[in-house]
Amino acid sequence: MPLPNQPQESEEAVEGASPTGPRRRFFAWAIRAIACALGLGFLVPATGYLISPALKRRENAWAEVGTVADLPMGDPQELEYTQTVKDGWRNAAAKKSVWVTKQSDGTITVFSPLCPHLGCGYRWNSGDQQFQCPCHGSVYDVTGKVLGGPAPRPLDALPTKVENGKLWVIYKEFKSGLNRPVEL
Numbered sequence: 190m191p192l193p194n195q196p197q198e199s200e201e202a203v204e205g206a207s208p209t210g211p212r213r214r215f216f217a218w219a220i221r222a223i224a225c226a227l228g229l230g231f232l233v234p235a236t237g238y239l240i241s242p243a244l245k246r247r248e249n250a251w252a253e254v255g256t257v258a259d260l261p262m263g264d265p266q267e268l269e270y271t272q273t274v275k276d277g278w279r280n281a282a283a284k285k286s287v288w289v290t291k292q293s294d295g296t297i298t299v300f301s302p303l304c305p306h307l308g309c310g311y312r313w314n315s316g317d318q319q320f321q322c323p324c325h326g327s328v329y330d331v332t333g334k335v336l337g338g339p340a341p342r343p344l345d346a347l348p349t350k351v352e353n354g355k356l357w358v359i360y361k362e363f364k365s366g367l368n369r370p371v372e373l
């Protein structure tokens with residue numbers, strides 16, 4: 190029983206002052222939902238920005254590998270060079286090599302140095318006029334065509350261009366053991 194002198198609050202006054210019961214719970218839920226939405230709106234793009242370089246394929250750029258006039262005609266040369274490779278957030282210097290052939294008509298072809306069978310390094314045998322792989326005996330002619338052994342496809346040719354007498358190459362690696370080149 191309320192005391193006779195105790196002030197009585199009307200229901201409207203109580204409702205206007207602060208929400209109670211179901212209304213209070215609804216407001217709390219709505220505030221939490223808005224906070225979560227704002228947090229996700231920031232978190233998702235920020236996370237994507239931070240990890241996307243790590244998920245990207247390793248990027249290789251054009252690299253100058255030599256002077257075209259210095260290449261002997263018909264006798265493949267292994268050229269070594271250092272390339273800057275962008276790998277996620279970091280740039281790394283990587284030592285690379287490629288096999289370069291210059292035909293009598295001036296055509297230049299550059300091959301990946303890895304045997305398409307299982308990825309061993311192969312050599313040019315000038316006496317036999319063949320590329321020969323020591324691992325399982327695959328043999329290729331000067332154009333990269335398979336002459337023998339278990340190699341499932343020709344040598345992998347790389348993108349090339351000539352600018353101001355310089356030979357440029359994009360180094361790529363391919364899955365071994367397949368009958369067509371599939372880039373890694």
Ligand code: FES
Pocket residue numbers: 304305306307308309322323324325326327338339340
């Ligand atoms: S890796 Fe070259 S023949 Fe097997």
